[in-house]
Amino acid sequence: MMDLEFIQNQVLMILTRVKNQLRQDPSFETVQTKSNRNDLVTNRDQGIERQIVDFLREKFPTARIISEESWHQQVNDSRGLIFLVDPIDGTMNFVKCRDQFASMIGVYVNGIPLFGAIVDVMQNQVYYGGPQMGAFCDQQPLAGLPDPSLAQSLVTIGQHLLIDPQAPYWPLIRQSSGLRVYGSAGIVWTRLLQGKQQIYISQLQPWDLAAGRAIAAALGIVVRAIDAHPLNMLKSQLVIIGTKCATTEALKVISRAQEL
Amino acid sequence: MMDLEFIQNQVLMILTRVKNQLRQDPSFETVQTKSNRNDLVTNRDQGIERQIVDFLREKFPTARIISEESWHQQVNDSRGLIFLVDPIDGTMNFVKCRDQFASMIGVYVNGIPLFGAIVDVMQNQVYYGGPQMGAFCDQQPLAGLPDPSLAQSLVTIGQHLLIDPQAPYWPLIRQSSGLRVYGSAGIVWTRLLQGKQQIYISQLQPWDLAAGRAIAAALGIVVRAIDAHPLNMLKSQLVIIGTKCATTEALKVISRAQEL
CATH class of the missing domain: 3.30.540.10 (Fructose-1,6-Bisphosphatase, subunit A, domain 1)
Known part of the structure; x- marks a missing residue:
């Protein structure tokens, strides 16, 4: 089995x-x-x-x-x-x-x-x-992925998160190479796996997360709940997915923005 | 010639x-x-x-x-x-x-x-x-384009416009079917021409605008300067591009948001 x-x-x-x-x-x-x-x-x-x-x-x-x-x-x-x-x-x-x-x-x-x-x-x-x-x-x-800085990274933020003007994601976008929005978690996953973008932040359901997370593990892509709780594959959660350096930097930018 | x-x-x-x-x-x-x-x-x-x-x-x-x-x-x-x-x-x-x-x-x-x-x-x-x-x-x-309402339309807003949280475009996005951001005016033009999205608002240079505007004219896609001045193909300008109904509605939403 x-x-x-x-x-x-x-x-x-x-x-x-x-x-x-x-x-x-x-x-x-x-x-x-x-x-x-x-x-x-x-x-x-x-x-x-x-x-x-x-x-x-x-x-x-x-x-x-x-x-x-x-x-x-x-x-x-x-x-x-x-x-x-x-x-x-x-x-x-x-x-x-x-x-x-x-x-x-x-x-x-x-x-x-x-x-x-x-x-x-x-x-x-x-x-x-x-x-x-x-x-x-x-x-x-798939080729091994480079590990660029946030400044060298393209990012996707779920549009439900962007629509809040108070969202802490704008400073992150400003420090990145730019925002991309495709309207499909699956399409964003394929771009992350190919190294065509580096960061993805969204509220994701288990079925949005499951396949990509399993493949991404083979490429060293980080997948974590943004509130630092362990991932739970049975519920919807706010996650950050990305290459190592950019993810570390992105989490710092978000945490600074939330303190303000 | x-x-x-x-x-x-x-x-x-x-x-x-x-x-x-x-x-x-x-x-x-x-x-x-x-x-x-x-x-x-x-x-x-x-x-x-x-x-x-x-x-x-x-x-x-x-x-x-x-x-x-x-x-x-x-x-x-x-x-x-x-x-x-x-x-x-x-x-x-x-x-x-x-x-x-x-x-x-x-x-x-x-x-x-x-x-x-x-x-x-x-x-x-x-x-x-x-x-x-x-x-x-x-x-x-290319097939003739349907003329859906704003609620039935996918929209692209240039990311330099989105990054301002005071921007009048958020009410428009909320009333649409969703935001898409591709990072290339040319790619957005190809999607507009195919009826894959309906609205594009951005600060565009003459070379971003020229080819798409000429093709779009054959499909009845509206291209206008957002401040209502006639288009000027010699300078950068803020434009709205889209199918008729959605563009009319979008301009109303923007104008209401700017009055607030």
Whole structure:
């Protein structure tokens, strides 16, 4: 059950299938709002989630599954094998742009990241890896990442955090090389993994965090809760993700800004 | 000299050449700062500018050329045929990510847009068109754009405008479908032209504006100075670019926010 190669093969098989379906037909019939008017779910999010969950249930009958659109299947502890599934991350982009959205699966054992995979659907790219196996894009190992200063780093801050003018993130942006906002955690993860940006701060759900965190571990990318509590893969939390130097500097800038 | 087909062929020829060179070798040797530490120029910006300007001078000996890296070649009036050239738009992205940068040429006659072309280098796509000829991507006509409300629109605001917490743009972002920030005017133009986003507000230089404005005219995209002065293709200005309904609503939101 915990055979890493089998897990990797199954996760990549279902995500590749989903990617190809979405590329062939990136349309949807219904779109509904969830927590707010910009938090969307389409029939495709739901259908793809069902497809992934059914597949994983068949292959891993004793595992538990946490997935975005059916969070009501409560998982209250981290024991054993858990799959965290985001069928379409960046649903607003899927609906409005038909690009810059991702599908993600993270695999954890007793709360420890084992494996993750992220597909950038419209770029037709599959990122995957884990702490023991390294990080890959389409079978090619991802290059080791440089460790630039904050001044040399591109940063993404979740837009719900930016919209507060009192937010302590503006001094950080001013000290960086610039802000980028893509509207999909999965897309930001792919850019972090490729060294195309260095910092990501956002309030993230377990399924936004799980796959990227597992792959990032192989590249030395730091992932931590911003209030310094240990990460909890069962709840939403404010996290900072980034290369080492830039993350250390960013946390200092935020902490100074919060003192003022 | 003003033969549109000849102009189109020459502009597309040199931009395609530049695109292929940059795709084959997206490297640079030197990088310098200009107006501030995040305003970059590399030897590639300079070399490509020289290549484009030399080409246009040979093909259009009596035309005048305004280009990003040699703005000191002052053009003080809009008479006759003018080419506006941005060799690499999004130099920070070129330097840090090797993607999401563009090359652009706009062609104006007596201040009126005639033709524009934008190449998204790493996506290998050429957008071009003008008020008389329509708008195209890689020889295919671009589809007519829907005209959604602001609430249904994705918006980009230049980050230098966002960094001011007093800026009147936050109410606008809150009323939209969300903020996107890409770090390249050219990339935002390609997304507007495809209907992937609806509003763009930024302080733009003539070479950031020229090509996109000419193509956008064919799709009914509004381009206006935000202080209501007529657009001036010889100076930097604060502009709003967007589909009709969303632009009208956005201007109302900004004007209300400025009154408070």
